[in-house]
Amino acid sequence: QKEVEQNSGPLSVPEGAIASLNCTYSDRVSQSFFWYRQYSGKSPELIMSIYSNGDKEDGRFTAQLNKASQYVSLLIRDSQPSDSATYLCAGQKTSYDKVIFGPGTSLSVIP
């Protein structure tokens, strides 16, 4: 099993809908999780981090972590065309360990 796995997409949603991005992980990355957004030709930008089971909300973004099932998800409410990007899920074994990235999911929000 790869350490961090994501569906590559592309995922297309209409403007205003909820976009749901999913990620599963192995025991190699089990403590901290991050969601990054990467626009084409740009470097990744951190949008959410989550460390505990449950939900974490920040504006239109909600990260969900379920350690028993080893998955983490990102929900984007009221999706906008400007949300069209590749979303990278990343995990970390300990706070001082390297961060391992998944392959990314391409999201397209259709006006």
Next chain:
Amino acid sequence: SAVISQKPSRDICQRGTSLTIQCQVDSQVTMMFWYRQQPGQSLTLIATANQGSEATYESGFVIDKFPISRPNLTFSTLTVSNMSPEDSSIYLCSVARGGRLGPANYGYTFGSGTRLTVV
């Protein structure tokens, strides 16, 4: 959070030559990370650079090909040596967002990247 200046932003190089990429951070950081992102791919960690010690390389990456310097707590360089077209990628440096304030629980921030094309 820490701010990184990375240069050059892009370069086109002849095969067999070397390119050195620089990253300057606006605060002191313990660890700096170098990633490679090949076209259409995700990020792959090349090495971790600690000040005052040899860099730690990931499987598949060797010091002779990717020598790294870390002369102080705010600066690092990555050299891509004896380049071939397969080295054409985006190279990114990264540090913990909290800088030296604590562990990387705040996540990581990235430099703007160096887009390398080898011809």
